[in-house]
């Protein structure tokens with residue numbers, strides 16, 4: 001059995017970095033994302049804003065006092081979610097399973113990747129590099145024998161960090177750290193431990209038998225294991241699919257409107273066939289366009305009834321494309337379907353055009369399942385090959 005290695009990826013100032021990416025005039029400036037109402041709180045502050053003492057969860061009114069000249073923006077969660085999905089897809093190039101824990105953080109098990117990369121650092125740099133290349137955003141990463149230590153490591157050298165905690169160093173690295181760093185220690189448990197005279201994680205490591213139990217009861221065993229850096233939790237992938245998407249970053253930016261529409265037709269076809277394979281329909285179609293400057297626009301439309309037909313998805317995506325002013329070349333296009341539901345077989349008394357499309361789609365699926373994707377292709381694929 002090879003030694004287990006876990007990597008934790010944590011995007012740096014995620015929401016604020018996306019806003020700075022999409023608004024080049026905000027780069028290098030204090031950007032504060034959060035609720036703008038009187039009772040709003042800060043979601044994320046850019047590193048420039050952190051220099052003023054602003055941090056997440058701070059009341060917005062306090063932030064405005066600390067930095068009156070800051071740029072205050074409302075969050076665009078839909079876009080952040082799509083960037084998050086994009087980062088997860090990149091991570092899946094390197095691991096069979098990933099475990100997202102929030103929009104900007106995820107674990108992956110990279111055990112066994114050593115055969116493709118000379119060092120753990122090379123794996124980390126490859127993943128960080130691909131994230132930066134494809135999304136224009138900076139990640140910090142931690143690599144360690146388990147999830148607890150990997151998450152701690154990713155936080156040690158932010159921003160743009162890459163920290164490795166090797167086997168054998170776990171206890172020594174943890175010893176000087178405060179109790180709060182132990183997973184599961186909140187203010188209540190911390191208070192009990194402090195009252196019993198414990199100050200650091202090292203104090204737990206060295207505790208006389210029974211003393212941790214006397215302070216925190218049954219939690220003691222868990223804390224003692226963690227204090228030595230022992231954590232066997234596996235990386236657990238999320239099972240339920242919430243959205244299905246297809247997107248592509250181009251080697252050469254697209255400028256021809258016909259080529260952009262053709263790419264959208266291809267994304268729509270890919271997404272539709274994935275939906276049908278899982279017997280799902282979607283009620284929401286989203287279109288993503290990233291321009292050469294990395295500015296990213298996302299638009300969505302929802303239907304009354306779910307669909308898994310390429311024609312419906314393409315029509316929706318093209319109508320969204322119409323609404324996006326194209327002022328520069330296009331670096332990435334993507335189509336995502338969400339609001340998913342199980343497909344329900346319907347037998348219509350009066351077969352219409354939709355029924356014909358459904359039958360045709362199933363016939364294509366059957367041929368492709370048997371003879372491969374290239375056995376039958378729609379017209380827009382041919383045009384794409386010619387161009």
Ligand SMILES: [Mg+2]
Pocket residue numbers: 010011012013014104105
């Ligand atoms: Mg983060």
